[in-house]
Amino acid sequence: MVELTKDFFKNQVFVVSPASGLKLQMSIVRAALRGLRSPVQSKGKYAVSFVNTVRLNSNSHNSNTNKPGLFPQIYPVNKDKIEESDIDEWLKAVKELRGGKAVAETEYEVYLTELANPEQFQQNEFVPSEEQKAQVEKYANKRVPVQHNTTVETVVNLIMRDGKKYKAQKIVYRALYIVHLRTRKDPVEILEETLNKLGPLMTTKVEKTGVAKNRVVPVPLNRRQRNRYAIMWILDGAEKKKSSDFSVRLAEEIVSAYEGKSSGYDKRAQMHKAAMAQRAYIRL
Amino acid sequence: MFRLGFKRTHVGTCWDANARQLRQLSRSSITFAASAPKQRDGKKKIKLGIKKKAAAPSKPKRSGMTHLKFKDAVRALNFEKNAADISGSGIKPLSFDALKSQDSSVVKYDQYALQTLRALDSFKKYQHHELFSEPVSLVNSNTLEISKFLENFDSSSKNNRLCLIGSKGIGKSTLLSQAKALALSKFQKDVVLLHLDHTEKIVEGSSDYIFNKRLGKYQQPMFTKRWIMKLREANKEVFEKMPLTRDVSFTSKKTEYNLKKNENSLYDFVLLNHDFGKVGPSTAFSFFIEELVAHSKNIPVLVTIDNFNVITSEPLTAYYHPNFTPIHVSEFEIGDFILNLASGKLSFSKGGVLLSESKDVADRHTLSVGLGITEYNPYWKVDECDVSIAENLLDNGGVAPLKLKELSKAQTRTLMSFWKDVNVLQNRDYPLQEVFKSFEQIASEEVAKAAGANVEDHEFDPEVHFEKIVNHNFVRSAGNPGHLLKSVALSY
Structure with missing residues (x-):
């Protein structure tokens, strides 16, 4: 519980986001009034629970100590204590304004109508500390690392069915474990190298000409597209291996593709052949 | 109504049959009937021989190195032959005398210990x-605790009983292997190792079983034979040093053997006697144990039972009495032998009993009550706690539990450094989000670089990065060596 005195209001700074406007202002006022309507007598002063009503700006408590807070601005500053009559006056003003009164007359009405212009209460400044600035400089021009290797992640995602990612991950990790045991090299490097070797460089696309004959145009593939082709061919090849365990089959196919024995190489050659045949339509 | 002389089983069928019969009686049916096909002159050719079936669609030949599943495949394919040789890396064999100096260091097993441990199937599946x-292991505080256990081997085994407990992957089975290697080192091979690697084999119903009226117990010939063969191979040298304490005669492969006291050794007995696997009552196993007990004054016996909590969790086995009630594990000769050892009822003059729990077995309360960790709750159901087994374990001073400790950060670093040296741990840079750029983007970036634009300043420092990996994996595994290895070798 907080004792609601003039000094208390002076030291508080209430932050209102610029987008919220009058609606939020009114909600703050209502919240404050709710507290005032249920007073608890404590040493002759009103006490009000203030914890849930407003959010305090944590980075502005040092610099803004001299600035008047929101409450001193919206509530008459020439009062030392809030009396019951003040609250009645306030409520009366609220009632009047709600009723459609256009011109503010009393002191309370003036304050309330000013709340319709929230700009004066808005605080939209962020002043970074020196430490924060140094940290930003330290990590500037650096990419944020990801949890898993992206190539491995692509294989996992292509194997995944029905959103069962852990199951797919287990298959791929076990396969890479066997690849490591077979080759005694970094399996991720081997996978990347294999995909680079196996991935096709060109594909062909059918282009509508608007006349009788369509045109088949060779198109270069980017790395992501090349990887996808290579992974799908590896998965096709893995299906033909004899182990009943997918991870073992996949490992065998990755190793054979790394050694240049996969059936994917024929498919790659076929794609290149088709692209070469249509080289007349290539666009540079 | 015609009586057609067949059972009127189905109304519809009966009326259909009547109609057919009537048609046959009518003249027109004969007149309009199609004539039978003319037979060709001469005899009809009869095809002789077996009728050829249409060829079954051939199964596509499937290539690949194995038909096995992952866990079996990695073990069966001898991948360790491709591994980096550790002989030149200064890894020393585990030694009882130099144990304190080997604390927090990676050790291997000496050749004899390795051979013995392999014979006993101490290196289990999926231990990588x-x-x-x-095989290598790390000496830590748990190993030092086991050395204390081995120091008490001058007293009888009933006073020297220990049960290893701890989370999955903490190194219970590895510690059993270390205990055996240390025992061989301490007693200079003069120690009998009775190791049971897979206690499930007693209760799961994979063996045949017969009732021995003389012993009043069931015997499992197939299981006993296989276990004895393992023990014979592992303890060959020490069994040869153990002369028989009494005469014994038996027939094996139609040959009668009369082994003489003090002339023949226990190794001769286990080599020549085939009664362990005889489908019929036999006293060979009890004779073998009696001989071990008799020699235990001079030669200590280390009993190590892995997955001991299989017995305590599932005391009612998959085997059945003739009246179709399940057989309790204590009614088996081997089950009774293990429980007697654990309770101290059967004791070797010198030696110890080392039990180890498995975390792959459903958790019941029997073991924790038997070890004095938990108090018995009378409201538990019968299958939740076997009181007779728990009381057995508490007999003769009880079995002492040994909760295994996790690795410290320094030990984790030592272990990971070793893995890095033997190319198991890949000290690769953190993966970054790959940016797939168009040709235009790449070209414009290169132009910008040439003009002196900001280039990402990142240098890969292997040592700094290794420390990061250590920190990451230590936190990730919480010092559990099994989890640590998985997070290093089975996560990319």
């Missing part, structure tokens, strides 16, 4: 031994 050219 295929990563290294030979």
Whole structure:
């Protein structure tokens, strides 16, 4: 519980986001009034629970100590204590304004109508500390690392069915474990190298000409597209291996593709052949 | 109504039959009937021989190195042959005398210990031994605790009983292997190792079983024979040093053997006697144990039972009495032998009993009550706690529990450094989000670089990065060596 005195209001700074406007202002006022309507007598002063009503700006408590807070601005500053009559006056003003009164007359009405212009209460400044600035400089021009290797992640995602990612991950990790045991090299490097070797460089696309004959145009593939082709061919090849365990089959196919024995190489050659045949339509 | 002389089983069928019969009686049916096909002159050719079936669609030939599943495949394919040789890396064999100096260091097993442990199937599936050219382990505080256990081997085994407990992957089975290697080192091979690697074999119903009226117990010939063969191979040298304490005669493969006291050794007995696997009542196993007990004054016996909590969790086995009630594990000769050892009822003059729990077995309260960790709750159901087994374990001073400790950060660093040296741990840079750029983007970036634009300043420092990996994996595994190895070798 907080004792609601003039000094208390002076030291508080209430932050209102610029987008919220009058609606939020009114909600703050209502919240404050709710507290005032249920007073608890404590040493002759009103006490009000203030914890849930407003959010305090944590980075502005040092610099803004001299600035008047929101409450001193919206509530008459020439009062030392809030009396019951003040609250009645306030409520009366609220009632009047709600009723459609256009011109503010009393002191309370003036304050309330000013709340319709929230700009004066808005605080939209962020002043970074020196430490924060140094940290930003330290990590500037650096990419944020990801949890898993992206190539491995692509294989996992292509194997995944029905959103069962852990199951797919287990298959791929076990396969890479066997690849490591077979080759005694970094399996991720081997996978990347294999995909680079196996991935096709060109594909062909059918282009509508608007006349009788369509045109088949060779198109270069980017790395992501090349990887996808290579992974799908590896998965096709893995299906033909004899182990009943997918991870073992996949490992065998990755190793054979790394050694240049996969059936994917024929498919790659076929794609290149088709692209070469249509080289007349290539666009540079 | 015609009586057609067949059973009127189905109304519809009966009326259909009547109609057919009537048609046959009518003249027109004969007149309009199609004539039978003319037979050709001469005899009809009869095809002789077996009728050829249409060829079944051939199964596509499937290539690949194995038909096995992952866990079996990595073990069966001898991948350890491809591993980096650790002989030149200064890894020393585990030694009882030099144990304190070997604390927090990676050790291997000496040749004799390795051979013995392999014979006993101490290196289990999925312990990732295929990563290294030979099995290795780390000496830590748990190993030092086991050395204290081995120091008490001058007293009888009933006073020296220990049960290893701890989370999955903490190194219970590895510690059993270390205990056996240390025992061989301490007693200079003069120690009998009775190791049971897979206690499930007693209760799961994979063996045949017969009732021995003389012993009043069931025997499992197939299981006993296989276990004895393992023990014979592992303890060959020590069994040869153990002369028989009494005469024994038996027939094996139609040959009668009369082994003489003090002339023949226990090794001769286990080599020549085939009664362990005889489908019929036999006293061979009890004779073998009696001989071990008699020699235990001079030669200590280390009994190590892995997955001991299989017995305590599932005391009612998959085997059945003739009246179709399940047989309790204590009614088996081997089950009774293990429980007697654990309770101290059967004791070797010198030696110890080392039990180890498995975390792959459903958790019941029997073991924790038997070890004095939990108090018995009378409201538990019968299958939740076997009181007779728990009381057995508490007999003769009880079995002492040993909760295994996790690795410290320094030990984790030592272990990971070793893995890095033998190329198991890949000290690669953190993966970054790959940016797939168009040709235009790449070209414009290169132009910008040439003009002196900001280039990402990142240098890969292997040592700094290794420390990061250590920190990451230590936190991730919480010092559990099994989890640590998985997070290093089975996560990319």
